[in-house]
Amino acid sequence: MATRGGEMAGLMFEAEDWEAIRLTLVVAARAVGFALPLAVLTAGVLARTRFAGRTVLNTLVHLPLVLPPVVTGWLLLIVFGVRGPLGAWLNDWFGMRLVFTTNGASLACAVMTFPVMVRAIRLSLEAVDPGLEAAALGLGAGWFDRMVNITLPLASPGILVGGIVGYATCLGEFGAVITFAASIPGETRTLPLAIYAALQAPGGEGRAAALALVSLALALAGLLLSEWLGRGLNRVLGR
């Protein structure tokens, strides 16, 4: 079995591998779907407001970028574990358990990619000309109106790129996921975890190589897509 996988790398996937690929895409999609709106909100607060706790918020957002992923995963276990303050609350009220579940893997991915998304979105929000917002104000547009019709459309390239890069980053998230959600086939074993598991198994190099190629293809597709969409949007916005 091992030799067959080695010879036909990239073509001969077992059901378990297809499951890992599908699971990776789902986990990443949920993570981005959950984190992107929060990232827009956070970026908005960091870009547009001045308050005492701003530095603290900024540091907190960027923490996963500098912490070892294993530590981030362990902190998530403490907070969202079944006995953790938020974990217990979610479990009691919604019967929702995050540890060792697909949703848990998404949460770990979301936390890890959050700084990447916030950075991209914040930069694009800061690049929006406040003069255009003042012009909209004079034309009768209130705060929400301006946000929806002027600020967010003008910042959309950054939001989009943040989402896509965030998605691509989720596909490769390892340390925090394996610590918080473990490596359960069909539940939390995403591509990087599957590659790691294949490498651990005797003679699993072929499978690992095949999965690594998929990983590479997905990452490249994500980067090209963000580049292409970003350029298209910028053209629409006249930049």
Next chain:
Amino acid sequence: MSLIVELHHRYPGQTVDLAFEAPSPGVTALFGRSGAGKSTTLAVIAGLLRPDACRIAVDGEVLADTAAGVWVAPERRRVGMVFQDARLFPHMSVATNLRFGLRRARVGAIGFDEVVELLGLGGMLARRPQSLSGGERQRVAIGRALLAQPRLLLLDEPLSGLDGARKAEILPYLARLKAMLRLPMIYVSHAPDEVLRLADTLVLMKDGRVVGAGPVAEIAARGDLPFSRRDDAGALLLGQVLGHDEARGLSRIEGGGVTWLVPLLDLRPGTACRVRIPAREVILAGRAPEAISVQNIVAGTVRHIAEEGARHSVLVEVGLPSGSLLARVTPDAVARLGLTEGAAVLVLVKSTALEVLAV
């Protein structure tokens, strides 16, 4: 009706403390150097800046009165603003830009088609702002502000980013706008030609204060105010075309209670016009000269003589039956003619030196 602006605001290095009142409808020009407080005044009227104290009222409607605790939110003021840099929304077509304010305004008198016609925007509705020239962008910005059905239109140096040709392209549109819409406007500028062409009321500002305010012809001809202390100083007379003498190639214009002869105009008799008389083109005489090419010889009275130290010249304000004009001469000429305030004097102006501006 009128426009009342009173404002006090202290910046770290400067204090703006001013008040003026202007008739409405009409164009009120705020004229002064940068730092005079013009932009601050506009920002306060638009509601973009909340000053230490202010009172703003347009046609009896109070937009802000800090003493009474009134502060109408900027998006509800119905004060249109045209910025120096147009500020069109880059992600919208020209038509969508134009409709931005219209869609958010209550039903008003200014229609979409009317504005498109007035500003000549018909050919560019589907285009994107970034494909327009600077002059076209500014026309769209004016149209967009008008369609928001403003009760007051603010123009913040709308032509200063444009070159001479583009300026000449937009000025007639602004003049048309003024004639067609009965709308009060505040026009901020540091270009005397725009002010003289468009303004009804002139407010001179310096270091955050008003140093002179009143009807434009009166302020422009006051030798003691900074508007006349410029190389291109000159009086402005509001008048009208009286008639033409085609055989002689001349037109007659009434202005300041005097009939002036100018090279033949293509304007119908009765047309209102503005006549600008540059101070350096005006000759003063004690007696009427004979056999001279000058067509306009007018009697007046010296009202004011202002020394212009650095230029080694003197600015003489000469009163006409109504209004006055300025002559820039040397101190020596004043001494030779024995000019003093109240003295009678003859004013000589070549007909080709009179600049007739159609309103």
